[in-house]
Amino acid sequence: MTDVTIVAIDGPAGSGKSSVSKQTARRLGFGYLDTGAAYRALAWHALQHGIDTSDAAAVLDVSGDFDYAISLDPDQYWVRVGQTDVTDAIREPRVSDAVSGVARVPAVRESVNALFRALVAQSGRPGVVVEGRDITTVVAPDAPVRILLTAAPEVRAARRSAELTTQDAAAVAAALHQRDASDSAVVDFLTAAPGVEVVDSTDLDFDQTVDAVLGVIAAALSAPTADTAQTGA
C-alpha cells in the first residue's frame, strides 16, 4: 500500500490499543494513527446536528460535510472537526454510546479507510502504528506486522472504569460490553485472522504489554520476507 512500515493493531474496547500503540510509536519513532477517532468524530458531528446515529441515511447525509483532521504525532495528539478541537469531546460517554451506529454504515467505512491509507502514506514517518478494529484484516491486511491485542473482559472493564471517575463501574462495564457486541456484528476483532499475532495483556502491566508488542514487531521486521528469502538480500 505504501513504503511506510505499518504496524497494524486491532482489539476490543479497553484492550489498551490506543495507549499501548501510542507508546510503541514513541519508542520506534513512528507515527500513531487512532482510527477509532474518525468514527467518534463523525458520531460527535452527527450528534451536533441532532441526528440519531442509528439512522444510516441521516449519518451518510451528515458525513457529506465532515471536515476531519487528526495528528499522527504520538506526543501531540489532537483531533479536529472543522475549526473545533474535539480531542476530549469524542471520549464522552454520549459519543461512545452513539459511535457504533456510525461504524455500521458501509459507505462511511469505505470513505474513512481511504482516508486512513492516505494519512499513513503522507505521514512523513518511517512507520505508523495504526490501531482499530479492522486494520489487520481490511485497512492494511498486507502490513508486515499485524497484532490482535486482547485482555479478559473483566480486566478491560476495570481498566476503563479506573479512568472514568464520574460513572459507576457496573455502568462502564455494561457500556463497554454493549459496544463490543454492536461492533463485532460489523467486523471480527475478537479472533485473530491467519498470520495475526495475539498479545494478551490480561496478566501484563502497561510496560510489559508495550514490551510484548515491541517484541512481536522486532521479530516480524527481522524475519526474512518472501522477497528477501528469494534474493538472499
Ligand SMILES: Nc1ncnc2c1ncn2[C@@H]1O[C@H](COP(=O)(O)OP(=O)(O)OP(=O)(O)O)[C@@H](O)[C@H]1O
Ligand atoms: N497492560 C495494561 N495494564 C494496565 N492498564 C492498561 C494496560 N493497557 C492499557 N491500560 C490502561 O487501560 C485503559 C484503556 O486503554 P486504552 O484507552 O488504550 O484502550 P483502547 O483499546 O484504546 O480502548 P477503546 O477502544 O475503548 O478506545 C487506559 O487507562 C490504559 O492506560
Ligand SMILES: Nc1ccn([C@@H]2O[C@H](COP(=O)(O)O)[C@@H](O)[C@H]2O)c(=O)n1
Ligand atoms: N478500525 C475501527 C476503529 C473503530 N471503529 C469504531 O469506532 C469506535 C470507537 O473506537 P475506539 O477504538 O476509539 O474505541 C468503535 O467502538 C467502533 O465502533 C471501527 O469500527 N473500526
